[in-house]
Amino acid sequence: MARVPMDETKVAACRALAARVADDVQRYIDGHTSVGVERTILRAFGVEGLGDEGAPLVNLAVDRCHQAGLLSRGISFFLGRALIAGAESAQDAAERIAYAPELDRGEGGPSADEARVALAAHTEEALARIDRARDQREALRARIAPGATPLKYVIVATGNIYDDAVQAKAAAFAGADVIAVIRATAQSLLDYVPHGATTEGYGGTFATQENFRIVRQAVEEATEQYGRYIHQTNYSSGLCMAEIAWMAAVERLDMLLNDAMYGILFRDINMCRTFVDQYVSRRIIARSGIVINTGEDNYLTTADAVEKAHTVLASQFVNEAFALRAGLREEQMGLGHAYEIDPWLEDSFLLEIAQAQLIRQIFARHPIKWMPPTKHKTGDVFQSHVHDAMFNLVGVTTHQSIELLGMFSEAIHNPMLMDRYLSLKATRYVFGAAKHLGDEIEFKRDGIVAKRAVQVLDEAHALLEEVARDGIWDAIGKGAFADVKRTREGGKGYAGVVARAADYVNPILDALEAPVKLNAS
Amino acid sequence: MNHVLRAYGDREGDGMVQMSFVLALPPSARAREAAKRFAEEHGLKEPLVATMEPCAEGYSYFVVYGHSTHSVDVSKIEVAEVRTGALSRDEIEHRISARLGRKIVVVGACTGSDAHTVGIDAILNYKGFAGDKGLESYKGFDAHNLGAQVENEELAARARALKADVILVSQVITQRNCHKDNSLAFEQLVTKQGWRKDVLLLLGGPRIDHALALELGFDAGFGPGTKPSDVASFIVDRLCGPQEREGAS
Numbered sequence: 001m002a003r004v005p006m007d008e009t010k011v012a013a014c015r016a017l018a019a020r021v022a023d024d025v026q027r028y029i030d031g032h033t034s035v036g037v038e039r040t041i042l043r044a045f046g047v048e049g050l051g052d053e054g055a056p057l058v059n060l061a062v063d064r065c066h067q068a069g070l071l072s073r074g075i076s077f078f079l080g081r082a083l084i085a086g087a088e089s090a091q092d093a094a095e096r097i098a099y100a101p102e103l104d105r106g107e108g109g110p111s112a113d114e115a116r117v118a119l120a121a122h123t124e125e126a127l128a129r130i131d132r133a134r135d136q137r138e139a140l141r142a143r144i145a146p147g148a149t150p151l152k153y154v155i156v157a158t159g160n161i162y163d164d165a166v167q168a169k170a171a172a173f174a175g176a177d178v179i180a181v182i183r184a185t186a187q188s189l190l191d192y193v194p195h196g197a198t199t200e201g202y203g204g205t206f207a208t209q210e211n212f213r214i215v216r217q218a219v220e221e222a223t224e225q226y227g228r229y230i231h232q233t234n235y236s237s238g239l240c241m242a243e244i245a246w247m248a249a250v251e252r253l254d255m256l257l258n259d260a261m262y263g264i265l266f267r268d269i270n271m272c273r274t275f276v277d278q279y280v281s282r283r284i285i286a287r288s289g290i291v292i293n294t295g296e297d298n299y300l301t302t303a304d305a306v307e308k309a310h311t312v313l314a315s316q317f318v319n320e321a322f323a324l325r326a327g328l329r330e331e332q333m334g335l336g337h338a339y340e341i342d343p344w345l346e347d348s349f350l351l352e353i354a355q356a357q358l359i360r361q362i363f364a365r366h367p368i369k370w371m372p373p374t375k376h377k378t379g380d381v382f383q384s385h386v387h388d389a390m391f392n393l394v395g396v397t398t399h400q401s402i403e404l405l406g407m408f409s410e411a412i413h414n415p416m417l418m419d420r421y422l423s424l425k426a427t428r429y430v431f432g433a434a435k436h437l438g439d440e441i442e443f444k445r446d447g448i449v450a451k452r453a454v455q456v457l458d459e460a461h462a463l464l465e466e467v468a469r470d471g472i473w474d475a476i477g478k479g480a481f482a483d484v485k486r487t488r489e490g491g492k493g494y495a496g497v498v499a500r501a502a503d504y505v506n507p508i509l510d511a512l513e514a515p516v517k518l519n520a521s
Numbered sequence: 522m523n524h525v526l527r528a529y530g531d532r533e534g535d536g537m538v539q540m541s542f543v544l545a546l547p548p549s550a551r552a553r554e555a556a557k558r559f560a561e562e563h564g565l566k567e568p569l570v571a572t573m574e575p576c577a578e579g580y581s582y583f584v585v586y587g588h589s590t591h592s593v594d595v596s597k598i599e600v601a602e603v604r605t606g607a608l609s610r611d612e613i614e615h616r617i618s619a620r621l622g623r624k625i626v627v628v629g630a631c632t633g634s635d636a637h638t639v640g641i642d643a644i645l646n647y648k649g650f651a652g653d654k655g656l657e658s659y660k661g662f663d664a665h666n667l668g669a670q671v672e673n674e675e676l677a678a679r680a681r682a683l684k685a686d687v688i689l690v691s692q693v694i695t696q697r698n699c700h701k702d703n704s705l706a707f708e709q710l711v712t713k714q715g716w717r718k719d720v721l722l723l724l725g726g727p728r729i730d731h732a733l734a735l736e737l738g739f740d741a742g743f744g745p746g747t748k749p750s751d752v753a754s755f756i757v758d759r760l761c762g763p764q765e766r767e768g769a770s
Contacts, residue, residue, distance in 0.1 A: 170577030186633075186670055202699050268668070302642060375639060379727065379745050411639075411727060411745070418543045421576035 002397065002441045004357045004453035010461050011362055014317045017464040021472050022321035029279045032272065033504065035191070035496035037280045038062045038075040040242040044126040044508045045079060045090035045119070050195055051098065057091075058243075059192045060098035068103055071498045073112070077505035078104055080115025083122075090122055112503040123507040127287070130249040134289045137252040140220065146177060146229040150370065150395050150403035152427055153178035153233070157414040159201040161211045165218035168230075170417055172222035175424040178231040178255065178402060181215055182414075183207050188238025188267050189492060193247070203414070207234050207244055212251035231255055233293070236281050237263055239273070239493050245281035249288035255334065255402075256285060260322040261315065262295035264476060265484045270494035271476060282326030283512040290332065293402065294319045297338030297371035299482040305340040305375070309355050310459030311481050312337050316363065317464060318472070327513070330365040334402055338371035339391040347448055349390055354452035356398040357443075362457075370395050372406030381408040385426065392430035397438040403427075524596040528589050536589035538565065541572075541582070548573050548581045556583040564590045601731045603741050607750040610659070613757050617661030620761040624663040627656055627756070628680045629689035630671035633703040637693035638669045640725055644689065644749050653748040662753070673707045677714060685720055687756055690739075692726040700728055701737060708738035721759055723752065 039058040051060045065071045065078060075097070081104055082093035097104070110118070154176045156167040161181075168179040184201030187194075197214060198206045205211060212234065219230040233255035236245040241258065248256050260278045263269035285292055296312040296319070303311065316335040323333050337359055341348040359368060372391050377384050388406030395403045405423045407415045415423075443449045467475040479485040530537020540560060546552040553570050560568035565587025572584035608616075617625060629641045643650035645666040647657040656664040665683055667676065680688050690707055692700035704724055711717045724734040725743040734742025741755055 170580070173577050189670065267670075301639065304648060416543075417577060417580065418541065418582055421582055 002357065002438045002443055003361060004354060004443060005445075005450050006358065006361050006453065007457065010457055014314075014457075014461050014464050015321070017461075017468040018314075018317035018321035020468045021318055021464070022325055024471055025275050025322070026279075026325050028272065029276050031500055032276050033071065033074065033498050033500055033506070034273055034276045034493075035059075035062050035066055035071070035498075036240055036242050036273070036277045036493075037509075038065075038071060039192075039240075040246050040280060040284075041075055041506060041508050042079070042090075042094055043243055043246050045076075045094075045122050046126070047091055047094040049091075054195075056192050056195060057094055057098055061094045064098055064103060066496070066498070068105065070103075070106060072501040073106055073503060074500070074505040076119055076507055077106060077112055077115045077503075080118040080505065081106065081110050083118045084110045084114060112505050115505050116507050119507050123511055126508055127511050130246075130284070130288045133250055133252045134287075137254065138289065140223065141229050144223050144227060144229050146231065147175075148431075150400045150431065151177040151231065152424060152431075153180060153231075153369075153402055153404040154420050154424065155180045155182045155404070155415060157182035157204040159184070159203075159205055160199040161197050161205050161214050162199065164205050164211075165214050167417065167420075168215055168218045168232075169222045169225075171420050171424070172219065172226055172228075172230045174421045175428055176230070176405075176420070177228070178233055179215070179219055180233045180255075180257075180404075181205050181207075181211070183235045188235070188263065188269070191239045191493065191496065193240050193243050207247075209247040209251060212247055212253060216251050216253070233257065236285070236292075237295075238267060239263075239269060239277075239496075241274075241277045242281040242284065245284040245290075248290060249284050253290060255291045255293055256281075257295065258282065258285060258292040259295040259336075260319050261472075261476070261481060262298065264486050264491065265482050266295070266298055268486065268491045270491035270497070271473065271486060271488060272497045273491075273493040276497060278322065279326050280509065282323060282328055283509065286327035286329070286332065287512055291334050291367055291402075292323065292328065292332060293334040293369045294336045296336045297340070297369075300338050300340035301375050303483040305338075305342070306345070306351060308483070309351075310456050310463055312355075313359065313362070313456055313460035314463040314467065315481055316359065317460070318467070320363070320366075330363070331367065333363070333366045334369040335359070335363055335366050336369040336371060339373050339394060339406075340371075340375050343373065343376055343387055343390075349394070350448045351452050352391075352394050353398060354449040355456055356394050356400060357449070358453040358456055360398050360400065367401035370400035370403045372404055372410075374406075374410050377406075377410040379412055381412070384408040384410060385422070388423065389426055389430055392427050393434055393437075396431045396434050397441075399438055522596060523594050525592050525594050527592045530588075536566075536591070537586065538589045539584060539586050540565070541584045543576060543580050543582050545580055547579055548575055552581050556581075556585060560585045560587050566590055601735055603731050603743065603751070603755055606754075607748065608754040608757060610750070613750070613753050614659060614661050616757050616761040617659075621661075624661055625687060625756060625760060626663045626665070626683055626685045627687045627689060628665045628667065628676070628683055628685040629691065630667035630676045631669040631691045631693065632671050632673055632676055632707060633692075633699065638666075638691070640693055640727075641666060641668075641689065641691040644691075644725065644743075644747070644752050649749050651748060653750050655749045656753060658749075659753060673703070673710050676707065677710055680720070681714075681716065686760060687721040687723060689723045689725060689752070692724070692729065700726060701733075704734075704739065705737045712738070721756065723755070725752075 042058040082096045087093035156164045182204035185203035194206045197210045219232045222230045231254035236256040236258040263274045264271045296315045385408040409419045527536040568587035576582035645664045646655045649655040656662040722739040724739045729742045730744045731742040
């Protein structure tokens with residue numbers, strides 16, 4: 001089999017360094033919460049709906065507590081007290097928090113423990129809800145198996161959820177295994193989740209719980225119709241990453257774009273906020289058996305793919321370390337990387353193989369997510385199609401797990417039905433024609449591929465040493481990843497981060513953090 | 522003098538073109554005939570339906586070749602061209618230092634909801650694009666890349682604070698012409714604030730051309746394939762006067 005040299009000791013050293021980085025941040029996470037986290041908890045308790053002016057009730061309730069400086073005790077504390085005071089349901093309790101003439105300031109009356117007791121049954125029901133969704137999804141997957149890996153992942157992005165559902169089924173017909181409904185641009189910067197089915201969006205379609213449901217129905221119909229399990233994915237990122245994770249868990253999504261650092265680097269979301277939110281989102285994801293897709297591929301769209309290849313690997317170690325601390329299994333970690341080297345560079349194909357194979361070996365049990373060329377695509381669709389074919393060849397040869405298919409119309413428009421069809425057809429050809437190529441060939445011991453793999457791991461190790469020494473906060477400040485620099489208190493959403501009080505109440509998170517026995521899936 | 526052209530396939534004037542498209546019909550003899558007539562309606566003579574395949578349930582994908590009956594008289598075409606050919610790096614640096622004697626401040630951003638910085642990064646960042654280094658790499662430019670999802674108001678405020686000579690607006694992802702609305706709104710904002718004449722406004726992106734940019738009130742537009750040196754040359758032409766002629770003092 002085509003393996004590249006891999007120094008096990010060095011890999012172990014990288015993991016140890018990443019663990020140090022993540023442990024440092026985890027201490028911060030464990031002492032903080034955010035408006036996004038607290039809204040998630042309300043949603044978990046079944047709170048839904050909108051206020052008179054269209055704002056989600058969960059925002060109204062959490063914002064009111066936050067503005068009164070009370071959020072350090074956790075929204076659950078106030079929710080529990082409202083139940084004790086006679087609220088009929090969590091919904092009623094949340095409405096009281098949002099609308100009651102006098103806001104309960106948590107003085108006197110029921111204690112934190114009493115609030116927890118009042119929420120015990122609600123907590124159990126919340127967890128049971130996502131457990132049922134997971135079991136339902138697993139049962140369908142057991143009955144109708146997914147296609148062979150690399151799974152063929154395509155994007156639909158019409159802006160209208162009903163068109164997305166049609167296009168999702170068309171893509172399944174043409175051979176897609178994973179359907180992503182790309183989000184409307186800038187949703188990641190909204191500090192609330194839009195509500196209901198949506199038919200207008202720029203650059204994509206809003207992620208809403210109802211939209212998840214509509215596409216879920218389409219992919220399940222396609223699963224039955226084509227006898228192949230079709231996966232659904234969306235974006236748990238941005239200022240609402242934890243809320244989206246919850247909605248996805250309830251609606252049985254299979255995958256989520258979810259990264260510990262993406263929002264910091266590429267959306268200028270505050271790093272404290274992102275670290276706190278990603279942790280809670282991943283606790284939910286871990287429980288619901290969703291596979292995450294991390295976003296390291298993006299690094300190479302801003303930084304050079306040859307010079308900065310090691311930053312992708314270093315970040316994957318960090319993402320893995322964060323994911324482990326949130327209870328994810330390795331089988332749930334779709335660490336991302338990409339085919340973004342300048343195609344006109346001599347031997348660029350060999351450098352791509354080296355990196356893809358190295359990552360495959362280091363993260364042997366992880367469902368690695370392999371992303372197509374975008375940066376060097378032009379409007380020449382014919383050239384672009386060839387470029388994608390080479391990308392596909394690397395994908396199948398190095399046994400990538402999830403492959404987002406390149407589109408020949410990249411850099412022109414969001415993929416049209418025909419574009420996706422041709423991409424799927426070409427990919428089917430390459431994946432079939434070269435199915436066992438990786439098992440048949442070996443790389444020269446001191447050849448270009450082998451040397452490149454050694455170099456990338458060495459450089460990733462050196463970078464992780466720096467990051468571990470400086471701490472991630474300062475490392476990001478120096479532009480260690482993607483050449484993007486961010487400061488600890490800069491970026492969007494910092495005002496929504498709150499230090500937890502000593503008597504902080506969050507029984508949902510407590511339950512998610514408790515060791516659980518999951519059925520092997 | 523008229524200069525009439527047809528698409529060139531194998532011989533002058535054969536008008537050969539290929540089309541590919543989808544029709545909402547499953548493959549059949551009727552679908553093939555529909556594709557043929559559809560091509561004919563586009564002016565293709567003797568269309569050959571080279572491919573007909575089902576690409577989704579109830580939809581067929583076609584590739585058609587045919588001789589286009591249409592032609593263009595290129596002598597009648599008038600288009601606004603930004604400029605032809607880029608200046609050399611030395612010429613750019615020389616003209617800025619000799620004629621302006623200070624750095625040209627360039628501020629760029631992807632505005633509105635656009636999160637795709639590929640274009641603005643290629644033009645502004647040191648690394649550049651296709652071996653052509655970005656404006657950051659020139660001594661004569663002070664380049665500020667504000668990145669993605671910058672609101673018009675914010676871009677205007679930052680540009681004024683930095684005393685920008687040039688503002689570069691990038692619009693990559695677009696739906697239902699939002700790139701036009703957004704760009705127009707920016708130009709109007711700058712005009713309303715009363716400093717339009719103090720600044721060069723440049724627009725760039727895959728859907729942008731020079732004519733469109735002018736229509737939207739910008740000074741120039743740069744489409745796909747634009748290199749940093751193209752943009753730099755245009756800026757220098759405008760801000761530092763035209764190229765020195767040989768022999769001119």
